[in-house]
Amino acid sequence: xxxLSYAQAINEALAEEMRRDKKVLVFGEDVGKLGGVFxxxxxxxxxxxxxxxxxxxxxxxxIVGAAIGVAIMGYRPVAEIMYMDFLHECADQLVNHLPKxxxxxxxxxxxxxVIRTQYSLGRNTGAxxxxxxxxxxxxxxxxxxxxxxxPADAKGLLKTAIxxxxxxxxxxxxxxxxxxxxxxxxxxxxxxGKADLKRSGSDVTVVAVSRMVGEAVExxxxxxxxxxSVEVLDPRTLxxxxxxxxxxxxxxxxxxVTAEDGCITxxxxxxxxxxxxxxxxxxxxxxxxxxxxxxxxxFSPPLQKAYMPETDMIVRSIKxxx
Amino acid sequence: MYESMVRQRMLEEKVVELYKSGSIPGLAHPxxxxxxxxxGVCVALEKEDLIVSNHRGHGHSVAKGLPEKVxxxxxxxxxxxxxxxxxxxxxxxxxxxxxxxxxAIVGGGIPLSVGVALALKIDKKQNCVVCFFGDGATNTGAFxxxxxxxxxxxxxxxxxxxxxxxxxxxxxxxxxxxxIAQRAQAYGIPGRSVDGMNVLDVHAAALEAISRAKKGEGPxxxxxxxxxxxxxxxxxxxxxxxxxxxxxxxxARDPIDKLERKIITEKLAxxxxxxxIRNKLRSELEDxxxxxxxxxxxxxxxxxxxxxx
Numbered sequence: 001x002x003x004l005s006y007a008q009a010i011n012e013a014l015a016e017e018m019r020r021d022k023k024v025l026v027f028g029e030d031v032g033k034l035g036g037v038f039x040x041x042x043x044x045x046x047x048x049x050x051x052x053x054x055x056x057x058x059x060x061x062x063i064v065g066a067a068i069g070v071a072i073m074g075y076r077p078v079a080e081i082m083y084m085d086f087l088h089e090c091a092d093q094l095v096n097h098l099p100k101x102x103x104x105x106x107x108x109x110x111x112x113x114v115i116r117t118q119y120s121l122g123r124n125t126g127a128x129x130x131x132x133x134x135x136x137x138x139x140x141x142x143x144x145x146x147x148x149x150x151p152a153d154a155k156g157l158l159k160t161a162i163x164x165x166x167x168x169x170x171x172x173x174x175x176x177x178x179x180x181x182x183x184x185x186x187x188x189x190x191x192x193g194k195a196d197l198k199r200s201g202s203d204v205t206v207v208a209v210s211r212m213v214g215e216a217v218e219x220x221x222x223x224x225x226x227x228x229s230v231e232v233l234d235p236r237t238l239x240x241x242x243x244x245x246x247x248x249x250x251x252x253x254x255x256x257v258t259a260e261d262g263c264i265t266x267x268x269x270x271x272x273x274x275x276x277x278x279x280x281x282x283x284x285x286x287x288x289x290x291x292x293x294x295x296x297x298x299f300s301p302p303l304q305k306a307y308m309p310e311t312d313m314i315v316r317s318i319k320x321x322x
Numbered sequence: 323m324y325e326s327m328v329r330q331r332m333l334e335e336k337v338v339e340l341y342k343s344g345s346i347p348g349l350a351h352p353x354x355x356x357x358x359x360x361x362g363v364c365v366a367l368e369k370e371d372l373i374v375s376n377h378r379g380h381g382h383s384v385a386k387g388l389p390e391k392v393x394x395x396x397x398x399x400x401x402x403x404x405x406x407x408x409x410x411x412x413x414x415x416x417x418x419x420x421x422x423x424x425x426a427i428v429g430g431g432i433p434l435s436v437g438v439a440l441a442l443k444i445d446k447k448q449n450c451v452v453c454f455f456g457d458g459a460t461n462t463g464a465f466x467x468x469x470x471x472x473x474x475x476x477x478x479x480x481x482x483x484x485x486x487x488x489x490x491x492x493x494x495x496x497x498x499x500x501x502i503a504q505r506a507q508a509y510g511i512p513g514r515s516v517d518g519m520n521v522l523d524v525h526a527a528a529l530e531a532i533s534r535a536k537k538g539e540g541p542x543x544x545x546x547x548x549x550x551x552x553x554x555x556x557x558x559x560x561x562x563x564x565x566x567x568x569x570x571x572x573x574a575r576d577p578i579d580k581l582e583r584k585i586i587t588e589k590l591a592x593x594x595x596x597x598x599i600r601n602k603l604r605s606e607l608e609d610x611x612x613x614x615x616x617x618x619x620x621x622x623x624x625x626x627x628x629x630x631x
Contacts, residue, residue: 025444051444054475056471057467057470057471057474059466059467059468059470059471060467061433061463061464061467061468062433062436062464062467062468062470062471064433065430065432065433065434065435065436065437065464065467065468066433066434066436066437066440066471067437068433068434068437069422069433069434069435069436069437069438069439069440069441070437070438070440070441070444071437072422072423072437072438073437073438073441073442073445074441075441075444077437092427092430092464093430093433093434093464096427096430097425097427097430097434101423102628102629102630102631103408103628103629104405104408104409104413104415105405105408105409105413105415105423105628106403106404106405106406106407106408106409106415106628107406107627107628107631108404108405108415108416108417109415109422109423110631112631141629142629142630165630165631166630166631
C-alpha cells in the first residue's frame, strides 16, 4: 500500500490507463498545460502529448459530443467537465445521446466514454458551483454513475470505467481531493455494482454516498463508544446499485439511514428507500434520509455549514431511531 | 445521380402513403424536394467516408447505400430494420454503408461528428465525415460549439446545412439575420452557399469541401438552399404557414426534373432509358415494401437487450 491523495489517485489512474492503452484520450477545459483547475490531469500533456491531451473551448456540449463521436470510433475518451453544475450545459449530449447510442442503434454502436466531473459542496462555491445530483442520471438508463469516496476507490473505479464498454459519469468530490488514503501498489480494478462495507454493525444501516461516507464512518465510530452498532455501506456506484448488499444489511439491522450531499427530493436516498420499502418492508422499523434541504447551496460559510449534512446530523438521526 | 434521386423520391412518396395508412407509426419527416443535396454530397464521398444524419434523414441513408427494404423495415418497427426496430424513422446506423448515426435532436449531430472526425484525424485516415442538418439547427448552441471545435482542431468534417427555408413553421428570415453560409466566417472556416435544387452544383461544392477536409485543411460549412415539398412531418400539409404559390414556385425548380432535362438536352441518355430506370426502381420499391410488411415485429426480449453493452 502507498499513501495518495484522492486527487493523486485519480491522476495516477489516468496516467496508468493512458500508458496501457493508446486509445485513451483526455480532453476538457484547462486539462492541458494547466493540468486541470484541480490539477487532476497534471503532467498528462507532458507525458502523452497534445494529440492525446487536449484543451477545449468552454463548450461542454461539444466536449461530450466529441467524446461520444470518438468513442463510437473505437477510442476511450475521458472528458472532464469542470463542475457538476456544468453538466446541465451538456445535457443534450449527456442525456439524449450518450446513454442511448447502443440502444437506439440496435447494439451497432458502443460509446465507452467516461465523463469526469466533481461537485464542490463544502468549498463555499455558491449555488452554481456546489450541486450534487447523481439521481438525475440514475433516472437515465444507459449511463453508469460512479461516486468514489476515497483514494483507492477513485483509482480502481476510474480504471474500471475506462476499460468498460459503457458510458460512465464519474463524479468526484472536490472536498475530498486533498484527503489521503491507502492505495494498493499493485493494480486493482474495482468492479461496478459492488458496495463496500465500511463498518459492520447490527443496529442501523447507513448507506452513504461520496463525501458522506467519511462522515458516516466518523458517526459510526462515535456511536460505537455509546454502544450503538452502525453498519456503513458505500455503494461506490449508483448505477449499477448493489441492492443485494443494501437489502441484506437492512434485513439484519431493521433501520435504514441514507446520507448524501444533494437536495433531498428525488435524491439517491429517495430511490434507495423506495427500493428497500418495496422489497423489505416487513423488516423495516425506521427510515431517515439525510441530505441537503431543498434549497440552493448558500455561499456564506455559516450558512453553508447549516445547509450541509455532517457527522453530527448522522449521529443525531441515528440516535432518534435506535 | 439520377437513379439515387428518383430512388429517394419514390421511397419518400411511399413513406407518406404508408404513414397516412397507418403502416408507419410515430413520426416521419419526408425528404421530398431535398434529394439533390444527399445525392450531390454522397456521390462525392468514398464508401469509407462517413455521414451523420438527422431527423429528416431517409434520403441521406439511401444516398449512402442503405437498401430501401432495410429502411422501410425500421420505419415500420420491424426486426429487419437497421436498428432492429429500436430506432425508428429518425435513427439510422449502418456501419458498412458508412452511416454512423442519425439524431432526432436538432443540432445534436454536430458535436458528435466532431468526435468522429477527431478519430479519423488521429487515425490518419484519408476519410471525412459529413454532418447533415437543417436551417433550424444553425441557431442551436450545438452548432456553434461543434463547428468552432472542429475548426480549432482542423478536423476532416463537412457541415452540410440543408436550408429548406422553414424550421417547422418559422421561416429562416425570422430566425437568422445573416446568410447561413456567412456564419462560417465567425469560425474561421470557408462557408459556401449553393443551389440545393441543383445536384451538380451541390456535387461540385461537396467535392471541394471533401478535398479540403482530406488534405487536412479543416472543415467547411456548406449551405444548400432547398425546399421541402411536404410539411414538417408526413402528417402536415405545410399550408398553415406557406402558400401554395410558394410551394409551386419551388416545385418548378425540382431537382429531378432539372437533371432529367439536362440529360435529355445533352443526350446523355434517352427518355426510354430514364423510364426503364424508373420502372426498375418502382419495382424494387414494391418488393421492399412487401419485404418490410412481411417481416415480424421484434420480440419483447429485444426491449432490454441493448441498454448496456
